[in-house]
Amino acid sequence: xxxxxxxxxxxxxxxxxxxxxxxxxxxxxxxxxxxxxxxxxxxxxxxxxxxxxxxxxxxxxxxxxxxxxxxxxxxxxxxxxxxxxxxxxxxxxxxxxxxxxxxxxxxxxxxxxxxxxxxxxxxxxxxxxxxxxxxxxxxxxxxxxx
Amino acid sequence: xxxxxxxxxxxxxxxxxxxxxxxxxxxxxxxxxxxxxxxxxxxxxxxxxxxxxxxxxxxxxxxxxxxxxxxxxxxxxxxxxxxxxxxxxxxxxxxxxxxxxxxxxxxxxxxxxxxxxxxxxxxxxxxxxxxxxxxxxxxxxxxxxx
Numbered sequence: 632x633x634x635x636x637x638x639x640x641x642x643x644x645x646x647x648x649x650x651x652x653x654x655x656x657x658x659x660x661x662x663x664x665x666x667x668x669x670x671x672x673x674x675x676x677x678x679x680x681x682x683x684x685x686x687x688x689x690x691x692x693x694x695x696x697x698x699x700x701x702x703x704x705x706x707x708x709x710x711x712x713x714x715x716x717x718x719x720x721x722x723x724x725x726x727x728x729x730x731x732x733x734x735x736x737x738x739x740x741x742x743x744x745x746x747x748x749x750x751x752x753x754x755x756x757x758x759x760x761x762x763x764x765x766x767x768x769x770x771x772x773x774x775x776x777x
Numbered sequence: 778x779x780x781x782x783x784x785x786x787x788x789x790x791x792x793x794x795x796x797x798x799x800x801x802x803x804x805x806x807x808x809x810x811x812x813x814x815x816x817x818x819x820x821x822x823x824x825x826x827x828x829x830x831x832x833x834x835x836x837x838x839x840x841x842x843x844x845x846x847x848x849x850x851x852x853x854x855x856x857x858x859x860x861x862x863x864x865x866x867x868x869x870x871x872x873x874x875x876x877x878x879x880x881x882x883x884x885x886x887x888x889x890x891x892x893x894x895x896x897x898x899x900x901x902x903x904x905x906x907x908x909x910x911x912x913x914x915x916x917x918x919x920x921x922x923x
Binding site for chain 1: 778788789790791792793794795796800803804807810811831833841853855862864865866867868869870871872873874875876877879880881882883886887888889890891892893894895896898899901902904905906907908909911912914915916917918919920921922
């Protein structure tokens with residue numbers, strides 16, 4: 632059965648999932664945040680089949696989330712890096728990681744820790760905030776047609 | 778081809794996507810945050826096939842993200858609401874929505890606005906922060922084995 636295309640739905644969450652909702656896609660983006668650039672590195676870090684990786688990388692380039700780094704002489708793709716649009720996925724990747732650490736932990740505990748480069752301390756837990764900085768729970772917000 | 782199960786991977790993002798990575802699943806969670814409770818409401822708001830919705834709701838209950846609200850006399854399921862684990866998906870839903878609003882906008886603009894109930898103002902853009910509250914970009918963090 633063909634899945635309804637989420638881009639037909641006028642919700643931004645649906646439109647975001649359309650581009651990054653597939654599991655592999657967000658794991659490729661995670662790798663890119665961790666500094667992975669080359670095809671072979673993505674492949675060995677993720678244990679993903681080459682044909683699937685090729686398709687997902689092409690989709691990410693097409694959606695403007697990754698850009699291919701081409702060698703000037705023969706145009707061969709050297710690797711992939713995040714665009715500005717891709718880098719804006721940072722809070723999503725962190726939010727997913729923190730939720731997973733808390734609610735779906737690996738038996739041996741969180742495999743990695745994200746630390747603030749300047750202070751060397753773990754980053755804060757991501758929280759939804761009001762314009763004035765108050766922390767908001769779901770019950771503290773209202774959804775309005777805009 | 779069967780997709781590698783993400784729960785075999787020791788990354789918290791993969792373990793999170795295993796439970797909520799499927800597009801429909803996060804859209805059902807979004808609906809639950811917006812106050813949807815009953816099967817028929819989920820169905821009409823999302824335009825999802827009943828058999829798919831049934832399967833996704835069962836998965837969400839099994840994963841402890843939704844809980845079924847049963848009528849006391851005959852045990853019939855009245856609706857579904859978020860558990861604490863489900864409510865902790867709030868930053869993820871907001872992060873996805875804000876990214877979608879910015880980078881994959883609907884032609885007619887963002888369909889809804891999330892406002893702080895107390896002040897009636899739009900909530901802040903979600904940002905990754907250090908323990909002391911400094912805003913962090915991806916380049917400001919380091920990933921360490923923990």
